[in-house]
Ligand code: DHB
């Protein structure tokens with residue numbers, strides 16, 4: 001049976017890609033952020049996931065305002081990146097696990113999540129930057145992915161509760177998957193940031209820390225915030241935290257935070273990394 005090993009939440013700021021291309025990981029500006037991944041690398045080297053289900057938001061590379069699904073899933077065996085205009089190198093492709101994508105899609109639609117099914121899908125920095133952070137270096141990434149896209153751009157956005165429940169549906173579906181694979185769940189973006197308008201540069205450390213605390217121990221508590229309240233507290237792009245909510249929802253077992261890093265700023269963003277371990281149903285039954 002498939003096993004959910006845990007979840008990782010991480011910022012996806014594009015300029016991280018430029019820092020990687022320029023080898024600036026140890027520069028004083030970048031080091032406090034990149035050092036936050038030392039633990040992640042050690043954890044992944046031990047856990048060795050086969051597949052990563054990645055919740056993220058597209059920023060206009062694949063979907064645009066004219067057609068923007070609330071939830072979309074990739075069902076392909078390869079996902080390419082293209083030039084997004086940020087001045088960062090075009091990324092290598094990610095391998096996909098189309099079989100798992102179709103399994104998840106069947107279960108999710110049964111659960112009332114009407115996903116847009118994408119047999120072709122480009123992935124942008126919201127997928128490629130986290131992949132490069134988790135598995136740095138040359139060569140192919142050592143996991144296949146299933147990308148799930150959540151609309152955090154064009155209002156109305158799905159609520160925090162709905163994204164948590166989307167994740168729960170994904171978690172149940174993975175638990176029921178009859179292949180012997182280890183699955184990592186990833187949520188990208190955030191934390192607080194606003195890129196435009198009068199509040200450009202807005203960051204709210206107190207709220208970010210509260211979100212990370214609650215995410216680990218009681219994510220349902222966060223569903224008390226409406227989307228307008230969340231925008232006010234975290235910034236217009238801080239709603240990318242919806243991807244973290246979905247990631248957390250997919251952790252169906254006993255959840256423990258084993259690592260956290262928080263650093264202000266990376267570009268315009270409060271940069272955060274979290275690793276949540278999931279003692280899954282199989283482990284609990286064995287105990
Ligand atoms: C930045 C943050 C983002 O989440 C993004 O998608 C693009 C840019 C930034 O802080 O520069």
Ligand code: FE
Pocket residue numbers: 012059126189190237240
């Ligand atoms: Fe973003």
